[in-house]
Amino acid sequence: MSSLPIAGTRAAPKTVIPGFGITFGLTLAWLGLIVLIPLAGLFLKTFELTFEQFIGIVTSARVLNALKISFGIALAAAAINLVFGFFVVWALTRYEFPGRRLFDAIVDIPFALPTAVAGIALTTLYAPNGWIGSLLEPLGIKVAYTPLGILIALVFIGLPFVVRTVQPVLIDLESELEEAASSLGANRWQVIIKVVIPTLLPSLLTGFALAFARAVGEYGSVIFIAGNLPNISEIAPLLIIIRLEEFRYADATAIAVVMLLASFVLLFAINGLQRWSESRSAAF
Amino acid sequence: MSIATEADVTDFVPETTATTVHVATGTPRPVRTEPAPVRWAIIGIALAFLSIFIVLPLVTVFQQAFARGWDVYAAAITDPDALHAIKLTLTAAVIAVVLNVVFGLVMAWAVAKFEFKGKSFLITLIDLPFSVSPVVAGLIFVLLFGAQGFFGSWFIDHDIKIIFALPGIVLATVFVTFPFVARELIPLMQEQGTAEEEAAISLGASGWSTFFRVTLPNVKWALLYGVLLCNARAMGEFGAVSVVSGHVRGETNTMPLHIEILYNEYQFSASFAVASLLAFLALVTLVLKTVLENRLSETRR
Numbered sequence: 001m002s003s004l005p006i007a008g009t010r011a012a013p014k015t016v017i018p019g020f021g022i023t024f025g026l027t028l029a030w031l032g033l034i035v036l037i038p039l040a041g042l043f044l045k046t047f048e049l050t051f052e053q054f055i056g057i058v059t060s061a062r063v064l065n066a067l068k069i070s071f072g073i074a075l076a077a078a079a080i081n082l083v084f085g086f087f088v089v090w091a092l093t094r095y096e097f098p099g100r101r102l103f104d105a106i107v108d109i110p111f112a113l114p115t116a117v118a119g120i121a122l123t124t125l126y127a128p129n130g131w132i133g134s135l136l137e138p139l140g141i142k143v144a145y146t147p148l149g150i151l152i153a154l155v156f157i158g159l160p161f162v163v164r165t166v167q168p169v170l171i172d173l174e175s176e177l178e179e180a181a182s183s184l185g186a187n188r189w190q191v192i193i194k195v196v197i198p199t200l201l202p203s204l205l206t207g208f209a210l211a212f213a214r215a216v217g218e219y220g221s222v223i224f225i226a227g228n229l230p231n232i233s234e235i236a237p238l239l240i241i242i243r244l245e246e247f248r249y250a251d252a253t254a255i256a257v258v259m260l261l262a263s264f265v266l267l268f269a270i271n272g273l274q275r276w277s278e279s280r281s282a283a284f
Numbered sequence: 285m286s287i288a289t290e291a292d293v294t295d296f297v298p299e300t301t302a303t304t305v306h307v308a309t310g311t312p313r314p315v316r317t318e319p320a321p322v323r324w325a326i327i328g329i330a331l332a333f334l335s336i337f338i339v340l341p342l343v344t345v346f347q348q349a350f351a352r353g354w355d356v357y358a359a360a361i362t363d364p365d366a367l368h369a370i371k372l373t374l375t376a377a378v379i380a381v382v383l384n385v386v387f388g389l390v391m392a393w394a395v396a397k398f399e400f401k402g403k404s405f406l407i408t409l410i411d412l413p414f415s416v417s418p419v420v421a422g423l424i425f426v427l428l429f430g431a432q433g434f435f436g437s438w439f440i441d442h443d444i445k446i447i448f449a450l451p452g453i454v455l456a457t458v459f460v461t462f463p464f465v466a467r468e469l470i471p472l473m474q475e476q477g478t479a480e481e482e483a484a485i486s487l488g489a490s491g492w493s494t495f496f497r498v499t500l501p502n503v504k505w506a507l508l509y510g511v512l513l514c515n516a517r518a519m520g521e522f523g524a525v526s527v528v529s530g531h532v533r534g535e536t537n538t539m540p541l542h543i544e545i546l547y548n549e550y551q552f553s554a555s556f557a558v559a560s561l562l563a564f565l566a567l568v569t570l571v572l573k574t575v576l577e578n579r580l581s582e583t584r585r
Contacts, residue, residue, distance in 0.1 A: 015398065017481050023394035030387045031409055034459055038424035039416075043436055045427050083335045091330035103373055104332060105570055109338045111513075112566035112573075114520025116540040117559040120547050121341040124556075131340065151398035156337050178316050188318055212447055217417025220522035220540070224547065237419035241527060244423065249432055256420045263415040270415075271408055 042260065045253045055252040062230050063239065067258065070236040073147060074215035077154035078162075082208045085162030092163075093170045107163050110156055115220025122153055123225040150235065154223040158211030165207035169200055169277070202226030202277035209273060213266040217259060345563045348556035360546075360554035361561065365534045369542035369558070376450065376525075376538065377518035381455040384514050385507070388465025393499075395466075396473030397481065402522075407470065413462040421459045422527025425452055448530030453538065456524035461517050465510035472506045473499070505579040512576065516569045520562055 046054060057063060091097075092104050110118065126133045126143040133144055143149050173196065181191045219237040226233045236255055243252035247256075317323065350357055360366060391410060393482040395403060413421065427433050439446055446452045480502070484494040500507075522540040529536040537545065539558055546555035 015478065015482070016485045017397050017478055017494075019393060019495075020398045020483070023390045024398070024400070027391045027394045027406070031406075032425070034411055034455070034462060036410065038428055038459070039412075041428050041483070042420070042424050044434075084329070087326055088330040088333060094317065095327055097327050102387070103334055105574055106334065106338050106342075108573065109566065110568055112516050112520075112569045113287065113342070114394045114540050114559075114562045114566070116522040116543050117345060117562050117566075118341060120543065120555060120559060121344045121348075124552070125340055125344050131344070132336070151339075152396065156341065159337060164330060175316055182316075213415045217415075217420065218523075219417065219419050219526075224544075237417050240419050240423060244426065244527065247432075248484065249427070252423060256417075256423050259417050259420055263420075267408065267412065269417045280444060 009271065010152040011280050039251050039260070042253060042256055045249070046257050049250055049254065050171065053250070053256050054257075057251050058258055062234075063236075063251075063255055065231040066234050066236040066239040066255070069147065069150065069232075069234065070216055070259075071175050071262070073150045073235075074154055074212050074218075077151055077158050077215050078208050078212035080151075080155050081158045081162045081211045082204060085159060085166065085207065085211075086204065088159075089166045089170055095166060109160075110158075111160050115157065115218070116224075118156055119224035120158060122221065123149070126152060144225055145233070147226075147233050149225035149227065150222050150233060153225050154215040154218060157218055158215050159223055161210040161214060162204070162207035165210060166200055166203045169203040173199060199280070202273055206270060206273040206277055209266060209270045213263060213270065216262060216266075318423025324464070342563060345556055345559050348552060349560035351556075352553040356553050357557045357560075360551075360557035365537065366539075366542060366554075366558055368534045369537045369539045370561070372450070372453070372537065373519050373539040375529065376453050376457050377515055379454050380461055380518040381511055381515050383458055384465045385511060388469060388510060389507070391466045392469035392473050392503075393495075396470050397478055403538070410466050410470075411463050413459055416459075417461055418521065419527055422456050422524040425455050425459070425528050428571055429455075448529050448532065448536055450536075452528035453525050453536065456528045457518050459520055460521050460524050461514045464514035464517065468510035468513075469503055470507045472503055472580075476502055505576055505583055509573070509576045509580060512569055512572055516566065519565060 016179070042224075058067075088107065092100060092107075123144055124130050126136075126149060128134065128137050128142070128144070130144070136143060141148075142143075143152060176190050177195055177199070181195045182188070186194065217237060219235070219241075221234055223238055226235065226238075228234050228238060236259055240252045240255050243255070311384075318326070393408075395407060426447055428435055429439060429452065430436050431440065431447075433447075436447075444451075446455070480498050481494050484498045485491070489497070520540060521538075522544070525538055526541060526544075529538065529541055531537060531541055531545065533545065539562055543555050543559050543562075546552075546558065
């Protein structure tokens with residue numbers, strides 16, 4: 001048996017542990033049945049359309065606006081989470097204050113709370129007679145049933161992604177780095193900008209991308225608060241459902257394919273970022 | 285540039301009262317924190333953000349649920365349609381969790397205990413459902429099994445209902461929770477390596493008994509952690525289930541869909557009453573999660 005890893009002569013896994021064949025086969029079968037074949041079906045369905053028809057559907061004004069709203073507001077929400085998520089991570093890992101552990105635990109609420117529950121709660125809060133909505137109303141700010149409402153919902157669901165991605169990296173950050181920088185004469189601000197932020201950058205970007213990916217496809221927490229006016233506050237996932245209910249399967253499929261391709265791109269971007277992040281932390 | 289700024293000096297003063305720790309190094313410890321006003325400003329921003337975006341919505345759920353009193357609350361959650369929705373949600377979640385545990389263990393065994401080409405691509409595929417919109421997840425099963433779907437007519441001929449019935453709800457739930465168990469197990473099992481299993485096998489243990497007596501005890505907390513997250517998502521899934529369920533009251537409505545219907549009918553108190561059950565579940569999930577995380581960090585040590 002050759003121990004040289006020459007291409008094409010893939011040696012059988014040399015291990016005494018049994019079960020590779022059956023578990024590998026079952027893995028592929030289960031993955032195929034639940035994930036790959038159904039997703040392939042979506043693409044197959046799209047091929048029933050000509051290219052011109054496909055382009056016609058996805059560039060129609062209402063679809064284009066829905067995609068713009070979903071992607072644009074998701075991007076804004078991820079950016080807000082990046083900034084405030086950083087403050088939250090910093091406060092939770094670097095400072096001691098009463099209730100710190102409790103606040104640390106509740107960061108995960110958006111993961112655990114069903115989206116429909118979050119949706120009706122946020123709508124009630126931000127409605128003109130709600131606790132927050134009634135405070136904003138005199139200022140002329142309307143949140144519920146406007147695109148601003150979509151932003152609020154997407155910030156809610158995206159927050160834990162940024163916090164939980166950056167937090168372990170900040171905890172592991174070697175104190176020597178900061179101490180070396182400050183004993184060499186850097187002030188606190190320079191240490192944070194030139195030492196801490198660059199080290200955290202891969203994890204910050206990963207958290208940002210994860211929050212964005214989640215927000216783009218989000219449905220449950222958004223539809224209650226959005227108002228769902230076509231071209232103004234109608235998100236792409238909702239338009240898919242509307243087309244489906246009108247039995248316009250081709251339209252629904254075409255929009256879904258665009259969303260799916262976007263999630264593929266994001267998935268690979270996130271994988272790349274995570275690998276960068278790991279090599280970064282391994283280097284220190 | 286002066287090495288000692290004003291902040292350095294003020295922060296350095298308390299050090300003299302606790303010199304013992306730093307005596308060995310003989311050098312003043314450079315600052316690794318911010319001046320107090322900055323510290324309190326950052327804590328203030330963080331807590332205000334968390335309070336507005338997370339605490340208030342959670343409080344709203346319970347406040348609205350009990351706003352019209354205990355009787356309205358009790359009536360809402362003992363309504364036959366609500367009870368049916370609770371039963372359906374529990375059924376779908378149990379099936380999804382069991383399938384995820386079995387196949388999560390199978391996938392983790394294949395990925396973590398053996399070396400093969402394309403492994404990282406396979407892990408990416410296992411993670412794929414995380415990044416698919418729930419609505420798209422529902423749609424793909426409608427395209428396969430719906431009346432207009434690829435296999436739709438075959439199932440109609442054989443009088444098997446998948447879409448607008450329990451199997452469709454289970455399929456959509458299994459899809460969205462697909463990575464939950466596997467992704468908790470894979471990193472841990474990779475970290476643990478194969479030495480213990482190899483020892484067991486070479487001492488004459490069978491594959492099954494190696495799995496049950498060596499591998500499973502080693503990963504039990506991670507497995508429970510995956511089950512917990514999988515269950516929370518399964519019970520709360522809305523978008524994917526909404527597409528495949530058909531919203532038949534008392535038949536194919538899960539709890540989140542029941543909440544939506546009540547809300548859209550302006551039965552806010554009833555809607556929030558059912559929602560409070562799911563919010564309570566979320567809180568229990570978080571408490572258990574914290575407990576399991578402590579156990580997990582003990583195993584890793």
